[in-house]
Amino acid sequence: MDIIFTGLLLGGTYALIALGLNLQYGMARIMNLANGETLVAGGFGAYWFWTGAQLSPLLTVFVVAPLAFAVNWLIYVVILRPLVKRAKSRGQLEVDTILTTFGLSFMAVGIMIALFGGDYFSYSYLATPVRFIGETYGLNRVVAFASAVLIGGALWLWLYRSKAGMAVRAIAVSPESARLVGINVPRISAMAFALGGAVTAAGGALVSTFLTLDASTGVMFTLKALIIVIMGGVGDIRGTVVAAVLLGILETFVATLIDPGLTLAAAYLLFVVILLVRPQGLFGRSQT
Amino acid sequence: MTRYLTAASLVALVAGGGAAFAQETLTIGAVGPKTGPLAGGAAVTYWPNVQLWAHDVNEAGGIQVGDTSYMVEIIEYDDQTNPGQTIQAVQRLATQDEADFILPPYSTGLNLAAAPIYDRFGYPQVTSTANTGNVDELSDQFPNLYVTLGAASGMVGGLIDVMTELREAGEIDNTVAMVNVADAFGIELAEEARPLFEEAGFEIVYDSSYPLGTQDLSPVIQGASDANPSSFVAFSYPPDTFALTEQAIIEELDVGVFYTAVATAFPAYGERFGPAANGVMGIGGVNADDAGFQDYVARHLEVTGQAPDSWASPMVYSTFQIYQQAIEGAGSIDRAEVSEYIANNSFDTLIGPIEWDENNNNPAYWTVGQWQDGTYRGIASTGREGEVDPIVKQGWGE
Amino acid sequence: MKGMDTKSLGLAGLVLLVAAGLPLVSDAYLLSIGVTIAMYTCLATSWALFSGPTHYISLATAAFFGIGTYTTGIGIEHLPYWMLLPIAGVLGAVVAALVGVATLRLSGVYFVIFTLGLAELIRQIITWGQNVSGAKGIYVLTSITEEHIYWQLLGLAALVFLGGFLIWRSRLGFAVRILGDDEDVARHAGIHTARVKVLLFMIPGAVAAITGAMLAPRYVYVEPSIAFTPMLSFQVVIMALLGGTGRLWGPVVGVIPFTLLWEAISGTFPNQTTLLLGLSFLVIVYLLPRGFVGLIEGGRARMRAGGAMA
Numbered sequence: 001m002d003i004i005f006t007g008l009l010l011g012g013t014y015a016l017i018a019l020g021l022n023l024q025y026g027m028a029r030i031m032n033l034a035n036g037e038t039l040v041a042g043g044f045g046a047y048w049f050w051t052g053a054q055l056s057p058l059l060t061v062f063v064v065a066p067l068a069f070a071v072n073w074l075i076y077v078v079i080l081r082p083l084v085k086r087a088k089s090r091g092q093l094e095v096d097t098i099l100t101t102f103g104l105s106f107m108a109v110g111i112m113i114a115l116f117g118g119d120y121f122s123y124s125y126l127a128t129p130v131r132f133i134g135e136t137y138g139l140n141r142v143v144a145f146a147s148a149v150l151i152g153g154a155l156w157l158w159l160y161r162s163k164a165g166m167a168v169r170a171i172a173v174s175p176e177s178a179r180l181v182g183i184n185v186p187r188i189s190a191m192a193f194a195l196g197g198a199v200t201a202a203g204g205a206l207v208s209t210f211l212t213l214d215a216s217t218g219v220m221f222t223l224k225a226l227i228i229v230i231m232g233g234v235g236d237i238r239g240t241v242v243a244a245v246l247l248g249i250l251e252t253f254v255a256t257l258i259d260p261g262l263t264l265a266a267a268y269l270l271f272v273v274i275l276l277v278r279p280q281g282l283f284g285r286s287q288t
Numbered sequence: 289m290t291r292y293l294t295a296a297s298l299v300a301l302v303a304g305g306g307a308a309f310a311q312e313t314l315t316i317g318a319v320g321p322k323t324g325p326l327a328g329g330a331a332v333t334y335w336p337n338v339q340l341w342a343h344d345v346n347e348a349g350g351i352q353v354g355d356t357s358y359m360v361e362i363i364e365y366d367d368q369t370n371p372g373q374t375i376q377a378v379q380r381l382a383t384q385d386e387a388d389f390i391l392p393p394y395s396t397g398l399n400l401a402a403a404p405i406y407d408r409f410g411y412p413q414v415t416s417t418a419n420t421g422n423v424d425e426l427s428d429q430f431p432n433l434y435v436t437l438g439a440a441s442g443m444v445g446g447l448i449d450v451m452t453e454l455r456e457a458g459e460i461d462n463t464v465a466m467v468n469v470a471d472a473f474g475i476e477l478a479e480e481a482r483p484l485f486e487e488a489g490f491e492i493v494y495d496s497s498y499p500l501g502t503q504d505l506s507p508v509i510q511g512a513s514d515a516n517p518s519s520f521v522a523f524s525y526p527p528d529t530f531a532l533t534e535q536a537i538i539e540e541l542d543v544g545v546f547y548t549a550v551a552t553a554f555p556a557y558g559e560r561f562g563p564a565a566n567g568v569m570g571i572g573g574v575n576a577d578d579a580g581f582q583d584y585v586a587r588h589l590e591v592t593g594q595a596p597d598s599w600a601s602p603m604v605y606s607t608f609q610i611y612q613q614a615i616e617g618a619g620s621i622d623r624a625e626v627s628e629y630i631a632n633n634s635f636d637t638l639i640g641p642i643e644w645d646e647n648n649n650n651p652a653y654w655t656v657g658q659w660q661d662g663t664y665r666g667i668a669s670t671g672r673e674g675e676v677d678p679i680v681k682q683g684w685g686e
Numbered sequence: 687m688k689g690m691d692t693k694s695l696g697l698a699g700l701v702l703l704v705a706a707g708l709p710l711v712s713d714a715y716l717l718s719i720g721v722t723i724a725m726y727t728c729l730a731t732s733w734a735l736f737s738g739p740t741h742y743i744s745l746a747t748a749a750f751f752g753i754g755t756y757t758t759g760i761g762i763e764h765l766p767y768w769m770l771l772p773i774a775g776v777l778g779a780v781v782a783a784l785v786g787v788a789t790l791r792l793s794g795v796y797f798v799i800f801t802l803g804l805a806e807l808i809r810q811i812i813t814w815g816q817n818v819s820g821a822k823g824i825y826v827l828t829s830i831t832e833e834h835i836y837w838q839l840l841g842l843a844a845l846v847f848l849g850g851f852l853i854w855r856s857r858l859g860f861a862v863r864i865l866g867d868d869e870d871v872a873r874h875a876g877i878h879t880a881r882v883k884v885l886l887f888m889i890p891g892a893v894a895a896i897t898g899a900m901l902a903p904r905y906v907y908v909e910p911s912i913a914f915t916p917m918l919s920f921q922v923v924i925m926a927l928l929g930g931t932g933r934l935w936g937p938v939v940g941v942i943p944f945t946l947l948w949e950a951i952s953g954t955f956p957n958q959t960t961l962l963l964g965l966s967f968l969v970i971v972y973l974l975p976r977g978f979v980g981l982i983e984g985g986r987a988r989m990r991a992g993g994a995m996a
Binding site (some may be wrong): 375 | 722904906909952
């Protein structure tokens with residue numbers, strides 16, 4: 001029982017890390033290798049407001065997310081759109097975006113070091129126990145989990161119940177047909193990309209309440225997010241959430257009952273096995 | 289490249305211009321991570337000391353060699369935590385910048401990767417952040433390599449002595465939960481610890497590792513907690529040192545000894561956990577009451593804007609002092625003469641006297657420290673002055 | 687066509703011979719840059735032998751490199767160094783074959799992320815193995831010098847080029863070319879596409895493992911975070927794509943300017959190294975969409991056109 005709850009909480013963390021990337025990769029078709037740096041920047045924002053002004057990270061989210069939205073919008077419009085226009089095929093676009101966003105991630109690390117220094121930023125927020133069915137959990141993790149549920153739910157409602165959301169899903173399936181039915185593909189793509197950045201930065205602010213980050217750690221989160229997104233299925237946020245929870249529970253299960261040393265090995269094994277059985281991911285459509 | 293002469297040293301330069309002494313400049317290289325996985329640690333322990341040392345030397349009028357005083361000019365390079373880059377940067381310093389001396393790189397792996405280059409060009413390499421268990425062979429291969437931080441066996445031995453003392457006083461029993469980060473450092477310490485714990489009559493009731501970069505350590509603390517140990521020992525790295533402590537507070541892990549390794553001595557640790565940190569033990573230490581150390585902390589804050597840690601920071605600074613004293617002692621900037629001087633002399637440094645054993649090892653180092661009333665103090669060493677008595681951990685109180 | 691191939695092979699041989707003379711004339715600094723260039727030449731060229739025709743982007747380089755590094759690290763206590771290189775190569779090829787059999791039906795980005803996950807999986811298993819087996823710090827103390835490593839890497843590079851050249855002219859190469867143009871056509875032509883891809887994938891597997899094995903003495907101290915750094919996989923991809931994967935010599939013309947640029951930036955702007963490197967990636971992607979090969983061939987074509995007009 002305890003394993004399931006601890007695993008769920010960890011799954012919430014993973015969902016926060018990966019949801020934004022799914023919007024960026026699944027919808028806007030940009031495999032953003034600078035995603036982890038957005039997360040770290042969000043976390044740094046939370047740290048800065050907390051240590052500087054005692055502003056709760058839960059409120060910081062509302063500062064960090066719009067900022068990240070704006071910055072990611074600009075990045076998409078200025079840097080990425082020319083590549084999308086130039087690309088003759090999805091393969092070409094993938095190669096170009098891998099190179100570009102890898103460069104962006106380097107730049108982001110450089111900028112963060114120049115601004116904040118390379119030191120760890122770590123602070124204590126809501127590190128108080130919550131008791132539930134005889135076990136204790138960290139309140140900050142519970143809060144992060146609740147936020148993941150909120151963010152995931154809101155995204156789902158938006159994608160599946162609103163007109164703009166439908167347009168986003170349409171471009172995820174086929175940008176060409178979307179254009180034919182009168183969807184402004186460049187605009188919607190930019191919005192999906194910017195929204196992905198905002199979700200990631202908000203996630204960063206939330207996970208920084210219990211994870212210790214520094215300017216160079218972004219790449220670790222990018223790797224994890226990529227794996228979760230691919231495992232769940234590109235372009236489907238339900239898949240990302242399911243994959244995140246699955247991974248959280250598996251890691252906790254292995255750590256508790258087998259050997260904590262094998263948690264990451266088990267996670268990658270699960271990833272590898274899922275891809276072999278269902279190459280398009282849990283919820284993905286098979287590629288044409 | 290960053291070549292900085294501080295304002296103070298410029299004043300000294302101008303002021304010294306009229307005196308009888310000749311003014312020269314000594315080019316000193318420094319290579320370490322500014323980015324990559326180890327950048328966080330280097331930003332606390334390594335880079336601020338480079339800046340502070342250059343500042344201190346120049347403010348005091350430079351390094352005195354006979355009638356000449358040498359201002360130091362630092363050239364810094366970022367090795368991106370990549371040994372290939374460390375090698376290239378040291379080569380660049382040696383051949384392109386023609387550095388007179390090169391300060392030691394950061395971490396065991398990067399120091400050893402660069403050791404052949406230091407050796408070939410005859411640069412003395414007095415390391416401050418390398419922790420190695422293989423000194424015999426290393427000192428044969430690299431006669432200019434010095435290790436000051438200590439060896440894994442000593443670090444673990446110190447901890448076990450402290451725990452034995454507490455056990456004999458009846459404060460804890462012989463059960464211990466031990467975890468380690470599955471990276472070279474954690475693996476090495478855990479390997480040393482297993483037989484030593486057994487020899488000392490301790491029973492390891494929980495023994496596991498976790499991968500570097502684990503995002504949730506609650507199963508580890510829970511597993512340890514279920515084994516109901518009297519002591520908890522973690523050979524951990526910075527992010528997990530913080531995570532393990534926070535989880536232990538949340539789960540109210542009830543132990544008499546709570547030990548985490550790297551980063552326990554960081555000022556950020558005390559700031560983050562406040563009174564809950566009281567009684568937490570960590571790897572390495574310092575004589576916190578020593579006036580020299582307190583002065584160092586004040587200068588560190590003033591010059592770099594941040595506080596040093598209470599273990600490796602003063603060690604790093606001390607090795608820099610060795611370079612300075614050796615140059616002055618040898619009365620020459622010739623590397624061979626300075627190396628010769630380092631090999632055959634002892635040095636009076638920030639952490640106290642340093643002399644070498646037959647393997648160019650500093651045999652007297654801090655092994656364990658503890659947070660006591662908001663200050664991190666050394667509680668065990670292999671021959672340093674100022675050890676205080678350990679206290680037993682009394683819960684995580686508010 | 688055939689004659690031209692032999693000619694360029696001769697040219698490549700000449701270039702390698704000149705490169706081999708570097709340690710005799712240069713100082714240690716240039717040599718250390720030479721080692722970096724030779725290392726990435728082996729990695730990127732073998733990477734492109736597989737990825738060029740198949741269009742699969744593999745991020746598994748770090749996994750194979752790490753396997754090789756650990757082969758030397760653990761084996762140096764028991765076996766002579768020279769035996770470790772082929773052992774590393776065989777290990778790398780076997781792992782690559784296993785992975786290939788299992789995964790090559792994945793396409794596009796799934797394969798990319800799969801190889802990334804694989805590299806981490808292998809790293810985790812080896813680290814865990816080191817932890818439970820109680821192997822302490824792994825030191826590789828040998829008398830192998832920078833010159834030796836450089837020559838070994840050049841030798842490996844020569845083998846990779848020769849291998850690539852021979853494959854190109856063999857039946858396998860014929861199959862690879864058809865496969866690169868159109869996989870369906872290849873299948874209809876009776877080419878066993880899966881087998882071809884697995885065979886091709888074993889090349890970067892073996893070469894990266896041997897490269898890792900050769901570099902272990904240079905690093906002296908072997909630890910997982912150094913041997914399996916994911917950065918290595920990305921760098922190899924960047925350099926190879928920067929050069930261009932359509933030609934055997936493509937990756938080299940990416941590796942050389944990239945390494946020199948990296949070195950220039952590291953040396954000149956130590957506090958902004960990462961920032962400027964990132965910026966230069968962007969500039970390269972925008973100004974050289976087809977890599978250096980595209981630039982060079984474009985230049986050649988223009989010259990030819992200019993010549994015709996004159």
